[in-house]
Amino acid sequence: MLLHDESKPKMSSNDPFPRINRRALVSTLAVLPALCGTLLPISAPAQTVTQGGALPSWNEGPAKQAIVDFVRATVDRSSPSYVSPEERVATFDQDGTLWVEHPMYTQVVYCLERVPAVVAKKPELKNAEPFKTVLSGNREAMAKLTLRDLEKILFATLTGMPVEEFNAEVKTWIETARDHRWKRPYTELVYQPMLEVMRHLRDNTYKTYIVTGGGQDFVRVYAEKVYGVPPEQVVGTAGATKYAYGKDGKPFLTKEPKLLLNDNNAGKAEGIHLMIGRRPTAAFGNSGGDREMLEWTGAGSGARLKMLVLHDDAAREYAYGPAQGLPNSKVGTFTQALYDEAKKNGWTVISMKNDWKRIFAFE
Amino acid sequence: MLLHDESKPKMSSNDPFPRINRRALVSTLAVLPALCGTLLPISAPAQTVTQGGALPSWNEGPAKQAIVDFVRATVDRSSPSYVSPEERVATFDQDGTLWVEHPMYTQVVYCLERVPAVVAKKPELKNAEPFKTVLSGNREAMAKLTLRDLEKILFATLTGMPVEEFNAEVKTWIETARDHRWKRPYTELVYQPMLEVMRHLRDNTYKTYIVTGGGQDFVRVYAEKVYGVPPEQVVGTAGATKYAYGKDGKPFLTKEPKLLLNDNNAGKAEGIHLMIGRRPTAAFGNSGGDREMLEWTGAGSGARLKMLVLHDDAAREYAYGPAQGLPNSKVGTFTQALYDEAKKNGWTVISMKNDWKRIFAFE
Numbered sequence: 001m002l003l004h005d006e007s008k009p010k011m012s013s014n015d016p017f018p019r020i021n022r023r024a025l026v027s028t029l030a031v032l033p034a035l036c037g038t039l040l041p042i043s044a045p046a047q048t049v050t051q052g053g054a055l056p057s058w059n060e061g062p063a064k065q066a067i068v069d070f071v072r073a074t075v076d077r078s079s080p081s082y083v084s085p086e087e088r089v090a091t092f093d094q095d096g097t098l099w100v101e102h103p104m105y106t107q108v109v110y111c112l113e114r115v116p117a118v119v120a121k122k123p124e125l126k127n128a129e130p131f132k133t134v135l136s137g138n139r140e141a142m143a144k145l146t147l148r149d150l151e152k153i154l155f156a157t158l159t160g161m162p163v164e165e166f167n168a169e170v171k172t173w174i175e176t177a178r179d180h181r182w183k184r185p186y187t188e189l190v191y192q193p194m195l196e197v198m199r200h201l202r203d204n205t206y207k208t209y210i211v212t213g214g215g216q217d218f219v220r221v222y223a224e225k226v227y228g229v230p231p232e233q234v235v236g237t238a239g240a241t242k243y244a245y246g247k248d249g250k251p252f253l254t255k256e257p258k259l260l261l262n263d264n265n266a267g268k269a270e271g272i273h274l275m276i277g278r279r280p281t282a283a284f285g286n287s288g289g290d291r292e293m294l295e296w297t298g299a300g301s302g303a304r305l306k307m308l309v310l311h312d313d314a315a316r317e318y319a320y321g322p323a324q325g326l327p328n329s330k331v332g333t334f335t336q337a338l339y340d341e342a343k344k345n346g347w348t349v350i351s352m353k354n355d356w357k358r359i360f361a362f363e
Numbered sequence: 364m365l366l367h368d369e370s371k372p373k374m375s376s377n378d379p380f381p382r383i384n385r386r387a388l389v390s391t392l393a394v395l396p397a398l399c400g401t402l403l404p405i406s407a408p409a410q411t412v413t414q415g416g417a418l419p420s421w422n423e424g425p426a427k428q429a430i431v432d433f434v435r436a437t438v439d440r441s442s443p444s445y446v447s448p449e450e451r452v453a454t455f456d457q458d459g460t461l462w463v464e465h466p467m468y469t470q471v472v473y474c475l476e477r478v479p480a481v482v483a484k485k486p487e488l489k490n491a492e493p494f495k496t497v498l499s500g501n502r503e504a505m506a507k508l509t510l511r512d513l514e515k516i517l518f519a520t521l522t523g524m525p526v527e528e529f530n531a532e533v534k535t536w537i538e539t540a541r542d543h544r545w546k547r548p549y550t551e552l553v554y555q556p557m558l559e560v561m562r563h564l565r566d567n568t569y570k571t572y573i574v575t576g577g578g579q580d581f582v583r584v585y586a587e588k589v590y591g592v593p594p595e596q597v598v599g600t601a602g603a604t605k606y607a608y609g610k611d612g613k614p615f616l617t618k619e620p621k622l623l624l625n626d627n628n629a630g631k632a633e634g635i636h637l638m639i640g641r642r643p644t645a646a647f648g649n650s651g652g653d654r655e656m657l658e659w660t661g662a663g664s665g666a667r668l669k670m671l672v673l674h675d676d677a678a679r680e681y682a683y684g685p686a687q688g689l690p691n692s693k694v695g696t697f698t699q700a701l702y703d704e705a706k707k708n709g710w711t712v713i714s715m716k717n718d719w720k721r722i723f724a725f726e
Contacts, residue, residue, distance in 0.1 A: 086593060163636060207595075220640050230449060231640030232570075232595075241636055243629035243655055250662045251655065253636055260623055260637065266606035273526060273604055273616055274623065275638060277583050277594030292606055292614065299613045 054200040056357075057193040063307070063355040066348045067197055070305040074281065075204045081303035083281050085205045090282040090305075091235075091272060091293060092198065094212040094219060097286045097309050098227065100179070100189040102318045107214050109186075110173055114157040117169070125156070158215060159257040163241060166255060170221040184362065187226045191352075192361045194284070194309075198227060201282065209280075211272060212236040213264040213289050217255070235275040237263045264289045269296035280304075286311070288338050294347055306347040308338070313353040316363075417563040419720075420556040426670070426718040429711045430560055433668040437644065438567045444666035446644050448568045453645040453668075454598075454635060454656060455561065457575040457582060460649045460672050461590065463542070463552040465681045470577050472549075473536055477520040480532070488519070521578060522620040526604060529618055533584040547725065550589045554715075555724045557647070557672075561590060564645065572643075574635060575599040576627040576652050580618070598638040600626045627652045632659035643667075649674070650684075651701050657710055669710040671701070676716040679726075 058064040073081040074088070095101035115134040118125065125131040130149035133141045145153075158166075179186055198208045210229050212219055216236030223229040240258040245251050263271040269292045272280065282305035283290070283297035294306040311320050321335060342349055352359065421427040436444040437451070458464035478497040481488065488494040493512035496504045508516075521529075542549055561571045573592050575582055579599030586592040601624045604616040626634040632655045635643065645668035646653070646660035657669040675682050684698060705712055715722065 086587075216637075217640075224449075232638070234640065238637055241633045243632045243659075251632065251658050252662075253633065269606045269614065269616065270604045274579075274601055275595070277580075277597065295614050296606075299615075 054203065055193065055196045057196055059355055059357055061355055063348055063350045066305065066307070067200070070282065070303060071200060071204050071206075074303050083302065087278060087281060088201075088204070088206040089209065089276060089278050089280045090198075090201045090206045091209045091211040091276075091280040091284070091297070092194070092227075093268075093285040093287070093290045093293070094210050094214055096311065097284055097290070098190055098194050098210070099186065100317065101286075102311070102320065105214065106186045107218050108154075109177070110170065110218070111154050111157040113173065113177065114169070115153060118156050131156075155257050158218075159239065159255045162252045162254055163217065164252070166217065167221050170218055174222050182360075182362075187222055188362055189360065190226060191309075191356070192358055192363075193356045195227065195361075197284070198229070202228065206282070207233065209233045209235060209272075209276060211263065211268050211283075211293060213262075213268075216261075216263070235263060235271045237261060237267075266292045268293035272296065283307070284309070288335060291338060291341065295345075298345060298347070306342075306345070307350055308342050308347055309350045310339075310352065312351055313356075313359070316359045317352055417566065418556065418559045420559055422718055422720055424718050426711055426713045429668065429670070430563070433645065433666060434563060434567050434569075437666050446665065450641060450644060451564075451567070451569040452572065452639060452641050452643045453561075453564045453569045454572045454574040454639075454643040454647070454660070455557070455590075456631075456648040456650070456653045456656070457573050457577055459674065460647055460653070461553055461557050461573070462549070463680065465674070465683065468577065469549045470581050471517075472540070473533065473581070474517050474520040476536065476540065477532070478516060481519050494519075518620050521581075522602065522618045525615045525617055526580065527615070529580065530584055533581055537585050545723075545725075550585055551725055552723065553589060554672075554719070555721055555726075556719045558590065558724075560647070561592070565591065569645070570596065572596045572598060572635075572639060574626065574631050574646075574656060576625075576631075579624075579626070598626060598634045600624060600630075629655045631656035635659065646670070647672070651698060654701060654704065658708075661708060661710070669705075669708070670713055671705050671710055672713045673702075673715065675714055676719075676722070679722045680715055 055064055055067065058067075073079045074083040076082060092098055095105055099106070112134060115131055119131050119135060126135070130145050130152055133145060133149075134153065136142075161169075174187060175185065177186060178184060179189060182189065201208055208227075208229055210219060210223055210227065210233065212235070214236050216234055216238040219236050220231040220234045223234050224231065237259075238261045240256040240260055241253040242256050243251055243253055261267060261271050261274065265288070268290065272278075272293065279300045280293075280297045281300070281303070283294050284307045285291075285294055286309040290308070294308070298304050298306050311318050313319060321339075339349065341347075350356075418427055418430065421430075436442045437446040439445060455461055458468055462469070475497060478494055482494050482498060489498070493508050493515055496508060496512075497516065499505075524532075537550060538548065540549060541547060542552060545552065564571055571590075571592055573582060573586055573590065573596065575598070577599050579597055579601040582599050583594040583597045586597050587594065600622075603619040603621040603623050605619050606614055606616055608614050624630060624634050624637065628651070631653065635641075635656065642663045643656070643660045644663070644666070646657050647670045648654075648657055649672040653671070657671070661667050661669050674680060674684060684702075702712065704710070713719075
């Protein structure tokens with residue numbers, strides 16, 4: 001799930017781009033290639049399992065119980081639901097499932113904030129639209145940017161450079177940028193309860209994958225450090241690269257503006273087949289963009305865990321989707337229709353408000 | 364590396380399709396989508412490390428020494444060449460590097476042998492070319508098939524069906540088909556010394572990947588059983604799939620005739636970026652199609668192992684490429700030009716004749 005103009009949380013004063021057409025941004029972002037994670041310094045996952053069980057940030061309830069029961073049943077050799085270790089694959093959407101997606105996808109914020117640096121390298125863009133408007137900082141004017149304008153910004157900031165250069169840019173940005181509500185690095189806006197689920201699964205020899213509509217290369221830059229998920233286990237929207245030789249004779253790969261995998265909706269099931277080649281045993285999402293991933297997971301035989309995060313906590317995070325009684329929508333949000341499908345298919349809905357003792361590690 | 368009409372080993376009497384245009388087949392195969400490995404029964408790798416060290420099928424010599432030295436240096440924390448465990452990535456070409464590719468890629472044999480089954484399902488093809496000719500078994504006529512004919516055969520046998528159906532077909536075939544020289548399953552025509560290298564690397568916490576010009580889905584069906592490489596570590600030529608719902612409401616993926624990744628030449632470096640997101644520390648190939656993979660591997664800092672298998676053993680396997688003094692070629696074979704590049708870049712050439720005590724486990 002990326003952005004959603006259906007939702008109207010009370011965040012307008014903190015919203016840097018309040019009137020940008022977010023639905024257009026969703027569509028555009030989905031068409032964007034990605035980068036690469038080879039520059040990432042490797043470190044242990046940020047979170048550790050604390051005393052008080054594997055899921056200390058979860059309240060007792062059906063959601064926590066579903067996770068605990070599923071893991072116990074699938075790793076117990078005497079259980080009819082036993083899953084062999086190599087088939088223990090768990091996939092997680094990122095935006096809205098592992099970290100905050102509201103009011104704007106972090107990767108879109110990155111693209112907008114990268115514009116000054118792109119213009120510094122290509123001064124001819126300084127007086128060309130849409131770059132001129134973004135540079136002006138005039139929110140009224142930025143709110144009027146068209147889909148085509150936004151596409152230009154995204155292509156200029158996500159493609160055309162060697163993958164290692166792009167990785168370095170993202171790494172620098174992700175370490176220094178701050179969000180507008182909590183004034184913290186975006187990588188601190190990850191949901192502590194979900195980190196605990198990932199760790200609990202890995203402790204039981206599940207392989208955890210991120211399957212995101214966001215850029216595969218973008219997410220790979222920080223996924224190992226933030227989620228404990230190595231680059232080879234990040235599946236995302238991905239573009240072509242092009243192999244060529246530098247003046248020194250060394251080969252390098254350039255990010256091309258050509259889409260290979262739109263890892264949203266049906267693309268998530270297709271991307272899982274392409275990049276993993278196994279059907280997940282467990283899948284976690286929060287939006288219509290994750291629907292096919294959960295369906296694909298559920299269509300396998302044996303025990304399968306399918307969970308959807310519901311954003312119903314306006315005080316601690318945001319409330320949108322069915323929690324707000326919003327109408328159904330055709331874009332990738334958590335709509336009433338998705339909520340109904342979850343009930344029908346036995347997917348477990350996670351209420352942020354009721355199921356999570358705390359949302360963030362910094363609380 | 365796939366096929367090579369430059370080479371003329373003395374195998375014509377055992378060659379089922381002696382005059383088919385193999386270069387055309389190479390090009391065509393490279394444009395073909397792949398299947399999926401989820402039906403594969405999981406089992407331990409076929410080979411085990413026997414007494415006498417990690418590489419018992421290798422003769423003492425510079426090739427064995429290069430492998431032993433590289434592994435020792437990169438896992439020793441006190442070594443200047445130390446590589447952290449998560450960066451221990453080794454990539455292996457398949458055809459000609461891990462198993463026999465001569466006189467025809469196994470996947471092409473599969474496609475030709477699948478024709479009767481395809482026609483049984485679509486009787487309208489029985490009297491249509493090129494299927495009629497393949498069904499006739501007339502080698503004279505088959506040798507005259509055009510590139511376009513062969514494309515039709517490959518598309519008919521590799522696309523258009525649900526991935527699980529295709530996996531099942533490949534699994535059945537690979538268990539029952541026999542090659543024409545040794546009269547054995549193709550999966551026994553794997554090089555025992557290379558299995559030992561893979562095992563030795565894994566024993567030292569290297570992750571072993573197959574990076575093949577062959578179909579990703581095709582190879583995934585047997586890679587875990589034959590090489591100990593799980594589906595998620597097989598990178599190959601891959602096509603799009605399409606998500607849809609069956610009459611029972613269950614989703615399924617259909618293999619589409621649309622190429623996503625041509626995993627040959629530069630496509631191998633691009634595919635490694637797409638599917639792994641890390642630069643390999645070690646890479647093994649045997650042909651011009653592996654050149655960029657070895658260059659990409661070698662362009663990283665620190666210790667890197669780059670090896671090329673030279674087919675110079677006409678008695679125990681085949682001799683072709685520079686071993687036969689053949690001229691340079693533009694297709695993906697081990698040419699004199701590649702041999703020269705190997706020497707220049709410090710890549711280690713493995714002589715099958717001199718470096719390998721035995722070629723196959725059944726010897």
